[in-house]
Amino acid sequence: MSMRQRLSALALDTPAPAIAAFVLVALLPLFGLAGYWQQQLALIAIYTLICSGLNLSFGYAGELALGQVAVFASGSYISAILYQHGVTDILAGFAVAACLAAVTGLLTGIPGLRLSRWALALVSFFYVLLVPELLKLFESETGGTAGLAGILAPTFFGWPLGTTGFYVVAVVVTLLWLLLQRNLIVSRFGQFLRILSASPTLTESLGGSVYRLRVQAYVIGALPAGLAGVLYTYLTGFVSPEAFTLHMLIALLAATVVGGAASVWGAPVGAAILVLGPLQLKSFEEYSTLAYGVFLVVIGTAFSGGLAGLARKFRDRALPGRGSQGTVERPADLSIPGTRMVVAGVEKSFAGLRALSGVDLTVEPGTIAAIIGPNGAGKTTLLNLVSGLLPADAGRVELAGRELTGLRAHRVSRLGVGRTFQTPVGLGSMSVLEVVESGRFRKGDIGALSAVLRLPKYHRVRKADREAAVAALSFAGLEHAAAQDAASLPLGTRRLLEVVRSVAGEPSVLLLDEPAAGLDDNELRELGMLMRRIRDAGGTVVLVEHNVPFVMDVADQVFVMELGRVIAAGPPEVVRRDQRVIDSYLGRRGRREPDDLDSRTT
Ligand SMILES: Nc1ncnc2c1ncn2[C@@H]1O[C@H](COP(=O)(O)OP(=O)(O)OP(=O)(O)O)[C@@H](O)[C@H]1O
Structure with missing residues (x-):
């Protein structure tokens, strides 16, 4: 492998720089980070989780699934209610919030996903509008418009989690989620989502159930919003309906698009801009909704890939040879078992x-x-x-x-x-090799779980897919084009x-x-x-x-x-x-x- 290929593989395959950045951020308290800035970074981690959920359903699968704020609210309230009932362990909060997020995702996703994309957008908007009403309806548990206060000190396996401990948990949970999401995105499931956003018909003809993929993307995308809700409750020490508004949804959507909707690592960038950007200045506050709207239109039309898309373009220029990694030397035999x-x-x-x-x-x-x-x-x-x-x-x-x-x-x-x-x-941005690999997806299952956890089965299937794709390319005399961008052919x-x-x-x-x-x-x-x-x-x-x-x-x-x-x-x-x-x-x-x-x- 040449030095250039090594660099290319590092930048494309290993998220080492991203992991290093997160570890550095998690260690900042050792260097004196405390108080206000610790809070701000924890808030970025929380918004990162919500944006990354939006990435999955909206960015990758191309669905206008905007119910994240409703799921965020459910995670936030359930952890507050658990706390008030004596369940203070943050991990218990995460577990219950994740289950609730999956259920909320299913309940809110299924009706909309059965209809058209716009129906899903409307249904999910409706859920966000419904949140304050529901909270009022269950006032005895949720505190109604006043909310719930005094949720101050979560525990971690029974140990009180101080502010620094909470900060580290927030950063680590966010990093872990992003790593799992990245594994998912490079798997068959992730490739299917990218194909789905380009063409549902092609997705079906490659063996992917459009309906099931949509629901899965929506439900999986809801999980980090649930986790974010738990963190938000413990960060602020209090929850009220004011935190879960349409304004919040638009701001998060803008952050997702600015960071790069179809990018795992664009989420923290978008979230950081949301928390630290100029719109936080008091003088801008009243114009923020307008500004987020303008952001959405300008970034959405001028840089459809957001900041992550721009970074990708620079990277591809500096490190050409995308898709060449993993090429096998001797292609496997290809069988074409025709039947009557x-x-x-x-x-x-x-x-x-x-x-x-x-x-x-x-x-x-x-x-x-x-x-x-x-x-x-x-x-x-x-x-x-x-x-x-x-x-x-x-x-x-x-x-x-x-x-x-x-x-x-x-x-x-x-x-x-x-x-x-x-x-x-x-x-979009699939290489020739990736396009050919997608022809294999109808053989066997999508394997989302084995991909996320990088089980041996994932590596076996990936190797077989790659070998068969190389064999098919050489069968057609196209192996030289494996690394090229398919859209450029x-x-x-x-x-x-x-x-x-x-x-x-x-x-x-x-x-x-x-x-x-x-x-x-x-x-x-x-x-x-x-x-x-x-x-x-x-x-x-x-x-x-x-x-x-x-x-x-x-x-x-x-x-x-x-x-x-x-x-x-x-x-x-x-x-x-x-x-x-x-x-x-x-x-x-x-x-x-x-x-x-x-x-x-x-
Ligand atoms: N979804 C549809 N709704 C209504 N009519 C349709 C639909 N699909 C095809 N048709 C009609 O059915 C007939 C056959 O169309 P089809 O596209 O199968 O023909 P074709 O032989 O493939 O033509 P071409 O060579 O132009 O592609 C045409 O009269 C067409 O207008």
Whole structure:
């Protein structure tokens, strides 16, 4: 490993500088830090926890889940109530607050997440507005508008925790949470969240349940807000509804966006700006909501990655070679276990329009079957039905005798259906290797717990994913691009990359939706070669394509569709002489030679 790669790995893989910074902050009392500044740093730790929860659901998963303040309030009040009932141990407070946060997260997340993103934003806003009302409703326990006071000295395993002890606990808990969150973010789960924010459809087709991922991100994101509530109560010694307002939510949102919403280490930066920034000056106080709003708009539009995004850009410039770490020398063998796919009597209508009327087709392993037909013939609808993105009205789809009909897309994907889309989805800052690894996610579970705790299973799965991704890249002759930013690739290579991603998942059937669109001659040749290699390795390939010469060159079987029906099927040399096909494509019965089809791109 060269010195540059070593530096790169250090900066990207090891959060050593961040750990060192936190340890230094935790040790500051030894150097005389006390009183006001100790309080301010503890407050930064508390806001860091809330911002990091927002990072997970809002920054990474792209959900407008804004109920953090309600969860923060629940943690804060439950620790105060426990204290008043004689439970003073801060760890007990953390445990109960975390459970309550998970329950509150589930109760507030599930209704909103079942609906659309905006519904979630509205529902979570509603919960924040509801907090003061709920506190008034349970006045006997919560103290109503007056709140609860005198919560002064927590204990730690029975030992009284002084102000310095509390400060150290706040910093250490925050660091531990950020480390766990970082482990989660680099795992399959974290990658899925990044894909989810770019495209829920792609997430499903890679085997991730969008609904489950959303709920998980929201619930896990609620946990640090619950912990923050406990710390807040013990820091201030008192809780009241005034601390949990919409103003607070907007300020925290601004801090999250400024620090970098999709960044683990942006949270402490945003929180520090929130606590120490100029808006804390008395003269600015009355304008703070306005200023946070302006912050949100300016930073959100000018630097979408926040300060962490800017830092990342500088780092990438100074330490190029992202994604090269972990490349294996000898790629593992790649197996493409193609199986027989049967589509029988499939029908689909959209509000009275019959997109598919009784489609039958069978594709054998080790073959390329192409589906061609004019615009609106129903080709993409058929792929969407097979891959579970649309339910069929009638008929069935089977893979190796196993019925797929009626299953959701992520379940279909997990049963072996890989697919690409007409328009490759841009995946932010993922490297080529990471994109290909994501094709493996449908094999086995997401493994969030083993990733967070870095159990041996996590390392095993990660190694297997990486080896298979490298093998798939070298299978396609793209291993040289492994470290590149996937978004920076030309269209042709991005289309090949989509195919390679599916190949890495060892699909039983591979559905390619117009992979040749927009490719030049060289790129077409490469795509054709890759498809033949997949077929020769045993793959079952289904290709929907408008480029007829390309189809006639690569396909073993051609199915021609028109108005939702298969009007002709057979080997290319048979189909190209079929009168109905010539009519359908050329629209002039019998007046053209069949060979005209060979130059046709519909
Ligand atoms: N979600 C939808 N809602 C309503 N109508 C739809 C929907 N999806 C497809 N259709 C209609 O179903 C018919 C078949 O569309 P489909 O996209 O499957 O055709 P296609 O053969 O893939 O066309 P193209 O080659 O242009 O992609 C079209 O008339 C289309 O307008």
